[in-house]
Amino acid sequence: MQTEGTILIGDKVKKFIDSRLDGQDLPKDLSTLLAVVAGDPEFEEDGNNPLNIIWAELLWTDRKYPLLDHDYINDVDRANPDIMANVRAMQDTDKKLKFVIQCEDTSLIGYWQPDPETPLEQCALFWLNTEGQYYLTEGKTLSETLAYRALVDGDEDAFRSLLDAFERLGIPVPEADETSIFADMEFRATKVGETPENFRNQRYEYYRSLQKI
Known part of the structure; x- marks a missing residue:
């Protein structure tokens, strides 16, 4: 029998999967x-939680994240065509880059999925840093990264603590x-093909061209 707490946990996880990953199958480590973080609210703040060791967190749908929500944009920015072209280009890129983790400095980690038919388990992971730059992660899985x-x-x-956790x-x-x-x-970079950075730059040029018409 499901309790109210179990239902709420299941709903939280479902919202995460639907919103962040378009309802797709999850990589094993994610x-x-x-499951463990959503299943035990106290574990999220526990020292045994690998995310807590480095002050990272899952991108729950009931919270705001600066680089994901672009809340840093102000009226002056909105009046700047270069900035807004870049924001729109990043929003297009974010549709193909399935972000799941925010780190202490608000940088994000996501699965790069230019082809929606590619399982997330097989997708390369990329960082988006606070300078708006995308780059390949240090590991091929989230836990390795x-x-x-x-x-x-x-x-x-921290490395040893993460391995143990x-x-x-x-x-x-x-x-x-x-x-x-x-x-x-270096090896994985040769297998990626089009990168988030390439795609974002192309979309930026597209939006800038529209402004010149």
């Missing part, structure tokens, strides 16, 4: 993370060093 980013940033303690959730993250991380990123 599915596990979503969070752990390897900590290592690349020089935080060995993911392991406790049944999400194994392979050991790595900076050399292997960057080598794998």
Whole structure:
């Protein structure tokens, strides 16, 4: 028998999947993370939550996120055709980049899905940083990305804590060093094809051309 709390948790997860991922099947590590965080509200703030170790959070639909919602746009920005062309181009890009995580500095991580027929499990992950730049993530999965980013940033303690936290959730993250991380990123970059940055730039030029007519 479902309790009211169970129904609310299920509704929260469904809204996340429908809004952020268009109702698609979840990659395994995201599915596990979503289930444990949504299933236990206290776990979201717990030290065993890998997201909490690095002050990251899932993009719940009842919250606002600056880079996703573009709440930073003011009236002066709206009067600037360059800025608004870029905002529209980013909004178009965001439809193909399924964001799921916000990190401490408000940067986002999402699955790049230019072809809607490609399962999310097979999609490359990309960052969107606070400068509006898109770039390939440090890992090929969400869990790898969070752990390897900590290592690349020089935080060995956070890296080890993340490995342990993911392991406790049944999400194994392979050991790595900076050399292997960057080598794998370079290899994966050759497989991406059109990147979010390329797509955004094309859409920006399109919207700027409309303003000149």
